[in-house]
Amino acid sequence: MQLEDIAARLGVPFEDVERVHRLAGDLPSAPLPAKADAPALLDRLAVRPDDAAEIMAGWPDPGSPLWTEELRWLLDRSIALVRADLGGHGWLLPGPELPRDRGPAWLHLYVYAYLALTGVVLAYHRERGIPETVSWATLADLGRNLAIDRRMHREGWPVMQAWLTLHARGGLYELGRLQYQRGGTALDLHIPESGPLTPDAVSASLDRARAFFPRHFPDEPYTAFACGSWLLDPQLLEYLPEDSNIIAFQRRFALEPYEEPEGLDADVEVLRFVFRTLNTPLDRLPRDTVLQRAIVDHLRSGRHWYIRRGRFPVQPESGPARPPRTGRS
Ligand SMILES: CC(C)(COP(=O)(O)OP(=O)(O)OC[C@H]1O[C@@H](n2cnc3c(N)ncnc32)[C@H](O)[C@@H]1OP(=O)(O)O)[C@@H](O)C(=O)NCCC(=O)NCCS
Known part of the structure; x- marks a missing residue:
């Protein structure tokens, strides 16, 4: 044919x-x-x-x-x-x-x-x-x-x-709470919908990744964990409580300067992950959680959501060695 x-x-x-x-x-x-x-x-x-x-x-x-x-x-x-x-x-x-x-x-x-x-x-x-x-x-x-x-x-x-x-x-592995996409020198983190994103579950998963990739991909030297997601939009700080899992997740990352993601409309992506719909009118979306109310109110006020990228080192920095303090010096 x-x-x-x-x-x-x-x-x-x-x-x-x-x-x-x-x-x-x-x-x-x-x-x-x-x-x-x-x-x-x-x-x-x-x-x-x-x-x-x-x-x-x-x-x-x-x-x-x-x-x-x-x-x-x-x-x-x-x-x-x-x-x-x-x-x-x-x-x-x-x-x-x-x-x-x-x-x-x-x-x-x-x-x-x-x-x-x-x-x-x-x-x-x-x-x-x-x-x-x-x-x-x-x-x-x-x-x-x-x-x-x-x-x-x-x-x-x-x-x-x-x-x-x-x-x-x-190209991708699920290790506990997170998924890891190989590539370059950074492992890209993805967050499946599998329950709350507790800091403990994230830390445990990161530790697994720190052992997994050197063992199974020894020729791929990863130096950073990276992520590109609506979850990293700092505007969420205006709405979510300090102790929310999303905010704790954000705090792990150093944000990169904003770059428009190719072919993705972040407002639609947020609807995908928070409401599992792409084009339901805003006034017909549920308002059950603080996040759902935030997403809708933000969009209705004419503002937009952004997909932000951030990263942090695979090996936590131990910090510069400080000489012991002695007296007043
Ligand atoms: C990432 C995720 C696990 C975070 O959920 P979480 O651990 O409950 O997050 P938080 O503790 O920060 O939640 C704060 C508030 O937002 C609500 N919330 C969080 N994620 C929500 C979601 N996807 N849909 C609706 N409400 C959500 C919580 O219920 C809570 O509100 P409440 O106090 O009124 O109940 C969750 O958003 C999720 O499963 N998302 C789908 C996958 C995804 O977005 N992946 C990233 C793709 S780029």
Whole structure:
């Protein structure tokens, strides 16, 4: 089938299909797990029963009429595209954004790709001596994201389908409360929605990262922890109490000068993380917590939220050695 036909049948721009073709070329794909093993695998990946049922219903069985030629092409080449960057840690689109309301194959195509890549990335982890518990904790972000996708009525998926390629390439690890994205000399921190961000849980996670990366990625010398997030917007200080977890998290970082993030509207990102919606009118959003009220009141007064970047050293500074004080000198 010609690329033009594939694009037309998928209902996506030609350039997106051409990009998949260019990046994946003839590179090897990876097989899906056996269907009989899928329920147990989905369970390990923290996929909830309603999402798992949908995934099983759309399973790409060899003769399944749900899987037309163009969908099979995209699934196979998307796996190859992501697999070709195994070990990579940059943001990567696995393929075009699909019209997901056309049926279960369309809805979860990139989930099937993730399941195929699970075997590949587990082998990558094993080569680096990464404990299985870390592998599964990391990969189980799939279930968390699918549940959020459902809560968001599928609005959030275009970001998630790219986000999950980090896990599938060995570019990101979940160690306790935080996730760590490899890259450069700084480990980028990400904060999953998994309960309160208590200072103790953050400190324990940072300590795990301090041991994990030198052990499993000894050739990557990390000197800083970094983060780019709405959570680091100092305007939150105007609204949240001093003892809030978000403020305590902010205090760990030295902020970098503000730079407009490419292609992201921070006001919308805040709605994503605080309300799990992207375009509900402000007067219809809940006002249950101090943060929810702050987000809405701030926007209604015509102000904006910002995604700020900050960092702090991996090794806490011990400070300059001071000579002992003697008398009045
Ligand atoms: C980061 C996160 C764990 C912080 O939650 P927390 O530990 O409860 O934070 P705080 O102690 O600072 O909370 C202060 C207040 O804000 C509320 N709050 C915090 N995060 C909230 C959220 N995402 N939605 C609604 N309310 C929230 C708390 O309930 C509390 O209000 P209350 O005293 O009226 O109950 C939470 O915001 C979250 O799960 N966010 C989603 C993931 C995310 O944003 N990641 C970063 C992506 S860049």
